[in-house]
Amino acid sequence: SLSERLGGIFDRLRGRGALTEIDVRAAMREVRVALLEADVALPVVKDFIEAATQRAIGAEVIKSVTPGQQVVKIVNDCLVELLSGGEDVPPLKINVTPPAVIMMVGLQGSGKTTSTAKLASWLGTRERKKVLMASLDVARPAAQEQLRVLGEQTEIATLPIIPGQTPVQIAERARQSARLQGFDVVLLDTAGRLGVDEALMAEMAAIAGATNPDEILLVVDSLTGQDAVNVAAAFKARVALTGVILTRMDGDARGGAALSMRSVTGTPIRFAGTGEKLDALEAFDANRVAGRILGMGDIVGLVEKAAANFEAEQAEKMAEKLAKGQFDMDDLRQQLGQMKKMGGLSGLAAMMPGMGAAKKAMDSGAINPKLLDRMEAIILSMTAKERAKPEILTAKRKIRIANGSGTTVQDVNKVLKMHQEMANAMKRLKKMGGIKGMMKMLS
Ligand code: GDP
Numbered sequence: 001s002l003s004e005r006l007g008g009i010f011d012r013l014r015g016r017g018a019l020t021e022i023d024v025r026a027a028m029r030e031v032r033v034a035l036l037e038a039d040v041a042l043p044v045v046k047d048f049i050e051a052a053t054q055r056a057i058g059a060e061v062i063k064s065v066t067p068g069q070q071v072v073k074i075v076n077d078c079l080v081e082l083l084s085g086g087e088d089v090p091p092l093k094i095n096v097t098p099p100a101v102i103m104m105v106g107l108q109g110s111g112k113t114t115s116t117a118k119l120a121s122w123l124g125t126r127e128r129k130k131v132l133m134a135s136l137d138v139a140r141p142a143a144q145e146q147l148r149v150l151g152e153q154t155e156i157a158t159l160p161i162i163p164g165q166t167p168v169q170i171a172e173r174a175r176q177s178a179r180l181q182g183f184d185v186v187l188l189d190t191a192g193r194l195g196v197d198e199a200l201m202a203e204m205a206a207i208a209g210a211t212n213p214d215e216i217l218l219v220v221d222s223l224t225g226q227d228a229v230n231v232a233a234a235f236k237a238r239v240a241l242t243g244v245i246l247t248r249m250d251g252d253a254r255g256g257a258a259l260s261m262r263s264v265t266g267t268p269i270r271f272a273g274t275g276e277k278l279d280a281l282e283a284f285d286a287n288r289v290a291g292r293i294l295g296m297g298d299i300v301g302l303v304e305k306a307a308a309n310f311e312a313e314q315a316e317k318m319a320e321k322l323a324k325g326q327f328d329m330d331d332l333r334q335q336l337g338q339m340k341k342m343g344g345l346s347g348l349a350a351m352m353p354g355m356g357a358a359k360k361a362m363d364s365g366a367i368n369p370k371l372l373d374r375m376e377a378i379i380l381s382m383t384a385k386e387r388a389k390p391e392i393l394t395a396k397r398k399i400r401i402a403n404g405s406g407t408t409v410q411d412v413n414k415v416l417k418m419h420q421e422m423a424n425a426m427k428r429l430k431k432m433g434g435i436k437g438m439m440k441m442l443s
């Protein structure tokens with residue numbers, strides 16, 4: 001397994017501080033194989049590996065995990081980002097002047113009709129919407145009847161079938177009926193083809209043009225692997241997709257097709273179909289799918305736990321210092337290092353009174369990583385004695401430190417001021433009963 005292969009590479013590296021380029025590239029060769037086995041398209045794999053490699057080189061290895069495990073966690077985080085676009089899925093646009101129109105598109109057999117009924121049922125029960133479904137599939141004789149039966153099973157209304165109408169005519173009738181009869185949402189189930197062809201695309205464009213849907217959801221069979229990417233690109237070229245539904249996620253596929261969907265369509269993956277039954281529809285969970293693609297969910301969990309433990313340890317050490325009313329320049333440097341690593345503050349540090357202001361400054365861009373580097377350089381230019389007792393810093397010493405760190409006396413004073421503010425905050429904190437007291441107040 002990938003886990004064993006990575007373990008082999010990294011056994012000899014146990015205990016090192018940061019991931020080196022050679023370590024990372026060795027691990028990524030194995031990750032690459034794992035992704036290809038999960039049926040991720042080759043160009044996607046290439047781009048992904050490069051991005052993940054850049055992120056991993058130089059990353060700190062948390063105490064108590066191996067470098068290989070740390071790489072797996074970083075790869076996992078990159079996968080989640082790719083699957084989710086780094087964003088939360090926005091809600092479906094169903095709260096518009098009724099009826100909201102949702103159009104379902106996709107190849108034949110992808111699961112459009114089933115997903116239409118599943119989504120209608122979801123909107124009916126979870127969102128308490130009054131939903132009308134209409135089948136625009138006039139190509140297959142039994143298609144409209146299939147949706148009518150599913151409507152009966154889910155107790156969702158379906159548009160009465162009138163033979164001889166074109167898809168556009170049915171779509172317009174559906175919207176008209178929905179408006180007159182007070183439906184909140186109308187779902188349009190369209191016809192598919194076995195492959196992408198011009199007739200299908202022209203029909204989809206005509207329906208979309210006539211009904212101006214609020215959502216156009218592409219239904220993709222996750223078992224079709226790399227082919228799904230080409231299908232998605234073809235649909236995106238002709239209709240303004242707003243989301244993706246991946247079906248057959250209950251199957252054997254490792255989910256590699258999912259990886260490209262977010263970036264190819266530029267829209268969120270909203271739902272996963274997980275079975276033939278009509279309640280087998282789930283909100284898409286990028287974390288879970290990433291775990292499945294990589295097949296190493298246990299390791300990711302382990303690293304997350306280790307990271308949480310590590311933070312707790314750090315917090316405890318800090319708490320000990322606080323109890324003594326101490327906060328010296330070395331502590332400040334450690335905090336600055338944390339800030340740089342996390343791109344901000346996390347955990348306990350973020351809750352400390354003095355750090356609140358620092359966090360705000362950092363989030364707003366007033367403190368940038370370069371500035372943090374400079375502050376660190378200043379502290380490093382101090383002697384151990386100066387770091388422990390900054391009050392001994394005379395003007396002459398400050399000039400020496402400024403010269404040593406390539407900064408100005410003004411910069412040195414800024415760092416001293418920041419330290420003083422934080423030390424004061426710590427003293428106030430001590431009066432309130434230390435960390436424990438603060439936690440009590442926060443809880
Ligand atoms: P359409 O041609 O795109 O409308 O596809 P259908 O909705 O008719 O589905 C084709 C087949 O796929 C049916 O037998 C469905 O029961 C099945 N199907 C659809 N979605 C899923 C899913 O998420 N999981 C599984 N296992 N089967 C599904």
Ligand code: MG
Pocket residue numbers: 112113114137143190
């Ligand atoms: Mg169908």
